[in-house]
Amino acid sequence: MTLRHAVLAALLDGDMSGYQLAKTFDVSVSNYWHALPQQLYGELTKLEKEGLITGRVVIQQGRPNKRLFSLADPGTETLTQFITEPSRPSFIRDDLLVKVRACEVGGHAELIEQLEERAVQARAKITLFDKLLRELRGGTDEETYLASNSRIGPYLTGLRGRAFETETLLWCEQSARVLRLRIGSKPANG
Incomplete structure (x- = not known):
């Protein structure tokens, strides 16, 4: 699994900003895939360039505008392909x-x-x-x-x-x- 799959899977829950995605990772995803916020932002940029997700700007009153990201059809196809591939045995590194x-x-x-x-x-x-x-x-x-x-x-x-x-x-x-x-x-x- 790569960070890209974890991000795509998280976006199945709906549109998220980079901040919301970082919070999602912190609360739940981090238990099976750890990523720092800067890694998430970098991955969002890559995924958008590859057409796996789409981003849009949301204008906010009294606060900076934010970008919301959503899963695109190619991202869903990537997840489907990932799901069908054999998984490696898990391991603990502690x-x-x-x-x-x-x-x-x-x-x-x-x-x-x-x-x-x-x-x-x-x-x-x-x-x-x-x-x-x-x-x-x-x-x-x-x-x-x-x-x-x-x-x-x-x-x-x-x-x-x-x-x-x-x-x-x-x-x-x-x-x-x-x-x-x-x-x-x-x-x-x-």
């Missing part, structure tokens, strides 16, 4: 995992702090995913939403993100607990 793998060499207190901090971050992300999923469902229960809504992709990726963060939380708590037992220290939060 420095915290490398640190835990090498935990026997020392730095246990600092490593426990890092695990506890990652657990705090995971809890916060789980809360955000729960909020996002509730907003997507509206007043509908999950089963009904998934059976009847015309656009379920963001919901399904939200479910994966929540599951990933839940597993991260459990792993961080377990790893910190094991390390504390090994060095005989108490948890930072009590």
Whole structure:
């Protein structure tokens, strides 16, 4: 997958400015594809030049004008082609995992702090995913939403993100607990 596919997929939700796209990436897309705002703006320029998206200026009163981008038919065709291609196996690239793998060499207190901090971050992300999923469902229960809504992709990726963060939380708590037992220290939060 490339950034272009992530941007095109995000634009399936409707017209967005570069700022709105950056916010979308920050809240939901970043859980499976990270991009800095300047990378997004550069990609929008490329996609527009290639005719995969279209941009239009929206005049605003009392604020600078903004450009809204929407998915063009060739962009939809590009996404369709991307979907039909085989996917590569996923992998985790995380420095915290490398640190835990090498935990026997020392730095246990600092490593426990890092695990506890990652657990705090995971809890916060789980809360955000729960909020996002509730907003997507509206007043509908999950089963009904998934059976009847015309656009379920963001919901399904939200479910994966929540599951990933839940597993991260459990792993961080377990790893910190094991390390504390090994060095005989108490948890930072009590």
